[in-house]
Amino acid sequence: MGEYVVELRNITKRFPGVVALHNMQLAVKPGEIHGLIGENGAGKSTLIKVLTGVHMADEGEIYVHGEKKVFKNPNESAAAGIACVYQELNIEKLLSVTDNIFINKWTKKGFLLDYEGMHKKAGEVMKSLGQDVDPRKPAGTFGMGVQQMIEIAKAVLIDAKMIIMDEPTSSLGEKEVKQLMATCRELKARGVGILFVSHKLEELFELCDRVTVIRDGEYIETRDIQDWTNDSLIASMVGRTLDNLFPKEFGKKGECMLKVENLSIGGVLRNVSFEAYGGQVLGLSGLVGAGRTETVRAVFGADPIDGGKIYVKGKEVHIKSPKQAIAAGIALLTEDRKGQGLVLAQTIRTNLILSSLKRHSTGIFLDEKKIEESGQGHIQSLRIKTPSIDEIVGQLSGGNQQKVVIGKWINNDADIYIFDEPTRGIDVGAKVEVYNVMNSLVKAGKCVIMISSEMPEILGMSDRVVVMRGGKVMATVERDSKHFNQEDIMKAAWGGSLDD
Amino acid sequence: MTKKKSGSGFQMGTLLALVIMCVVLSVANSNFYSYANLMGILKQTAFNAFLAVGMLLCLITAGIDLSVGANAVFCACVMGAMNKANVGSGVLMMVVAIVAGGLMGFINGTLLTRLHLPHPFVSTLGMKNVLWGMALLVTGSQIVNNFPESVQFLGKATINGFPVSFIVVIVLYIIMHLFLSRTALGRSIYCAGGNMEATRLSGINTANVLTFCYTMSGVMAALGGIVSVGRSGICNGANANLPYDTDAIAACIIGGASFTGGKGTMVGTMLGALIIAVLRNGFALMSIDSAGQNIVLGLVIILAVFMDVVRAGVEAKNRRMAAAAKQEAEEKEKVAK
Numbered sequence A: 001m002g003e004y005v006v007e008l009r010n011i012t013k014r015f016p017g018v019v020a021l022h023n024m025q026l027a028v029k030p031g032e033i034h035g036l037i038g039e040n041g042a043g044k045s046t047l048i049k050v051l052t053g054v055h056m057a058d059e060g061e062i063y064v065h066g067e068k069k070v071f072k073n074p075n076e077s078a079a080a081g082i083a084c085v086y087q088e089l090n091i092e093k094l095l096s097v098t099d100n101i102f103i104n105k106w107t108k109k110g111f112l113l114d115y116e117g118m119h120k121k122a123g124e125v126m127k128s129l130g131q132d133v134d135p136r137k138p139a140g141t142f143g144m145g146v147q148q149m150i151e152i153a154k155a156v157l158i159d160a161k162m163i164i165m166d167e168p169t170s171s172l173g174e175k176e177v178k179q180l181m182a183t184c185r186e187l188k189a190r191g192v193g194i195l196f197v198s199h200k201l202e203e204l205f206e207l208c209d210r211v212t213v214i215r216d217g218e219y220i221e222t223r224d225i226q227d228w229t230n231d232s233l234i235a236s237m238v239g240r241t242l243d244n245l246f247p248k249e250f251g252k253k254g255e256c257m258l259k260v261e262n263l264s265i266g267g268v269l270r271n272v273s274f275e276a277y278g279g280q281v282l283g284l285s286g287l288v289g290a291g292r293t294e295t296v297r298a299v300f301g302a303d304p305i306d307g308g309k310i311y312v313k314g315k316e317v318h319i320k321s322p323k324q325a326i327a328a329g330i331a332l333l334t335e336d337r338k339g340q341g342l343v344l345a346q347t348i349r350t351n352l353i354l355s356s357l358k359r360h361s362t363g364i365f366l367d368e369k370k371i372e373e374s375g376q377g378h379i380q381s382l383r384i385k386t387p388s389i390d391e392i393v394g395q396l397s398g399g400n401q402q403k404v405v406i407g408k409w410i411n412n413d414a415d416i417y418i419f420d421e422p423t424r425g426i427d428v429g430a431k432v433e434v435y436n437v438m439n440s441l442v443k444a445g446k447c448v449i450m451i452s453s454e455m456p457e458i459l460g461m462s463d464r465v466v467v468m469r470g471g472k473v474m475a476t477v478e479r480d481s482k483h484f485n486q487e488d489i490m491k492a493a494w495g496g497s498l499d500d
Numbered sequence B: 001m002t003k004k005k006s007g008s009g010f011q012m013g014t015l016l017a018l019v020i021m022c023v024v025l026s027v028a029n030s031n032f033y034s035y036a037n038l039m040g041i042l043k044q045t046a047f048n049a050f051l052a053v054g055m056l057l058c059l060i061t062a063g064i065d066l067s068v069g070a071n072a073v074f075c076a077c078v079m080g081a082m083n084k085a086n087v088g089s090g091v092l093m094m095v096v097a098i099v100a101g102g103l104m105g106f107i108n109g110t111l112l113t114r115l116h117l118p119h120p121f122v123s124t125l126g127m128k129n130v131l132w133g134m135a136l137l138v139t140g141s142q143i144v145n146n147f148p149e150s151v152q153f154l155g156k157a158t159i160n161g162f163p164v165s166f167i168v169v170i171v172l173y174i175i176m177h178l179f180l181s182r183t184a185l186g187r188s189i190y191c192a193g194g195n196m197e198a199t200r201l202s203g204i205n206t207a208n209v210l211t212f213c214y215t216m217s218g219v220m221a222a223l224g225g226i227v228s229v230g231r232s233g234i235c236n237g238a239n240a241n242l243p244y245d246t247d248a249i250a251a252c253i254i255g256g257a258s259f260t261g262g263k264g265t266m267v268g269t270m271l272g273a274l275i276i277a278v279l280r281n282g283f284a285l286m287s288i289d290s291a292g293q294n295i296v297l298g299l300v301i302i303l304a305v306f307m308d309v310v311r312a313g314v315e316a317k318n319r320r321m322a323a324a325a326k327q328e329a330e331e332k333e334k335v336a337k
Helices: A044-051 A074-079 A097-101 A115-128 A144-157 A174-189 A201-207 A230-238 A292-299 A322-327 A337-341 A348-352 A368-381 A398-410 A428-443 A455-461 A486-493 B005-028 B035-060 B068-084 B090-113 B120-138 B149-156 B164-182 B184-194 B196-201 B206-232 B237-241 B244-254 B266-285 B290-336
Strands: A006-015 A018-028 A033-037 A059-064 A067-069 A082-085 A162-166 A193-197 A210-215 A218-224 A256-265 A269-277 A281-286 A307-312 A315-317 A330-333 A416-420 A447-451 A464-469 A472-478
Touching (some): A006 A044, A018 A044, A018 A193, A033 A174, A033 A201, A044 A082, A044 A193, A097 A144, A115 A144, A144 A174, A174 A193, A174 A201, A201 A230, A256 A292, A256 A447, A269 A281, A269 A292, A269 A447, A269 A464, A269 A472, A281 A292, A281 A455, A281 A486, A292 A330, A292 A416, A330 A398, A348 A398, A348 B184, A368 A398, A398 A428, A416 A428, A428 A447, A428 A455, A447 A455, A455 A486, A464 A486, A472 A486, B005 B266, B035 B068, B035 B164, B035 B184, B035 B206, B035 B244, B035 B266, B068 B120, B068 B237, B068 B244, B090 B120, B090 B149, B090 B206, B120 B237, B149 B164, B149 B206, B164 B184, B184 B196, B184 B206, B196 B206, B244 B266, B244 B290, B266 B290
Parallel strands (some): A018 A218, A162 A193, A281 A464, A330 A416
Antiparallel strands (some): A006 A018, A059 A067, A210 A218, A256 A269, A256 A307, A307 A315, A464 A472
């Protein structure tokens, strides 16, 4: 028996083109609640996947109670006593609580399933977690708090030695969070180790014994909770040196192109207000789930809104569909390039004109000559690497696919270009080319809104930054303000206030 | 102008299959290669070719219309009911039939896009039964004959033995080919089938695009219904449960369409419809009973889809090899530098 229930030593995990984890360390004691934090993309998800056997580490060792283990798949990790409650719960809503808890571990009486026994046991486990519910009822009839407890009950049932909780409070109300914390303490008293991954600093301070900070796939440090402060945690998370990868060029600040007032979507956005100007890049910063994508989708008419006003060039607009948004001069490059940006099975030629079919028609027919000309123009100016304009878009690399989406929107000659995570998953060279597109847009007086989860990108490319958290705008920071630095923006994104 | 090399390659294969079948049948049965028999095949093809147009539009959008056959019979029966009620004008009958067919298609589209029923498989299957019942209802479950000549013209008339119905099919297929490959709406249909959400977020009203496809499918079914009245001289509501829908689907799939959407051409569908008609004709000439007919036809459909899967696999592998070779060459270049 070692000192730790689970220990990672020098774990390295590479994916094509990136090192997701490099010499990662983590050690969780029995009966300890261990916090894990890091920025978006710091490697938390990969770390969890290595622990749960979804990914195999390329280098390094995993020890469970001092014994070296290799997890080839999730079953082996579970057999070693590691359980995970994911942010997206794996609940079969139509099946009973019992079925959910006993899934794939059914107990039998003879040939038949022993439902009486399982119901009784399920009821007991749920009760021990503070949930007195009828296990015969479908899981979907209960709220998120109870559904999460069902997941925890699964872990308790297999006698898990360590439970990983990935953002467990993100979808819970205040009361449910209290209940969850009580359960965590109860599990702790039973000697279970808990790895508590959270975006909420106050929860870490309330609950955790120790906290580990990781950044850019690397282990930074672990301290006892009393040795951390809000500021030291944030400094530890962002403390990188900024390389100048950003060829930022400045346009001339023009009129207010887009004004959003009290935009609300029940449970998602709360009174979001901001302004974006021509000739400027407005950066939307925040943690994953802060409501940035939801905000721009609402502005673009992709999702219905519950309240609020949107003004384009000073005139109020009522946008109910992407078609209307495009008519109002808005373009949205979506976060999910393959799922929402491109028709992968179609050619570059077709994808480029998808949002501007009318402009490329003469009479009732598509004007193939015009399409060819503008398409070849985009291939050259955006440097899309392809054997021909008739190449299937699915065959292109991520960066070239992104350029096709950009070309599609440039064809619309919009006034407001919204780029949602425009450089995610593309190589460095292509990134610079995307930045250059933004530069030329702002220099032409267009308004660019860029959502990015990469702090250097936000600081490198934005003229102004709006920071969001939990569906609300936390702060607006001008480029010449003293708050225009990673610590202050990160502080706002984590819920702190910026004094003036 | 569809410039997909793979697509035309597939159609060459389908064309080859058709030619081989014709050669084999000519050798096997002396009656096959006669002008009268070939014209008969074209006449047989017309009905399915009409239904397959609408089916293809729906399949391209990654949907399906299982009500085309019942809709065609229903439209024929609407004309039958008018005939029974002594409406003298054949033109009026056909106009009403086309409007009725289109309306039924529009309902299919509305169920899918406005009422958000899940997959059209279910809603159009429901409509198939509704239309079957309505076909019987409007005719009082009776077979109607003695249609005016103007109604029967399309399905019956020939020019030097060449069926007028097939001339209309050729014209229609050329128009639809231009529509699908050369117009904005046509391109939108392929894109909606390839990625509905990306297409919607590109400002295309995908709900309207889908509704259009299902409405067209209804109109095509009505044209098929008119042809069937001309060919047989009667309308019979009980025919609504015959496998017309699956024949239409088979024509599209043999012609290169896919249930996953985004694929399919008019040329391919025409070849598919001809292959099915030639097969059925060959069976009849060789006195193969319906048991054998069904088994062989089923196997042909499975074979066609299987060939498509194999082809896609081979293409993907070739691309991977090419990409790997390219990468290797680039790396070598780097090393050399």
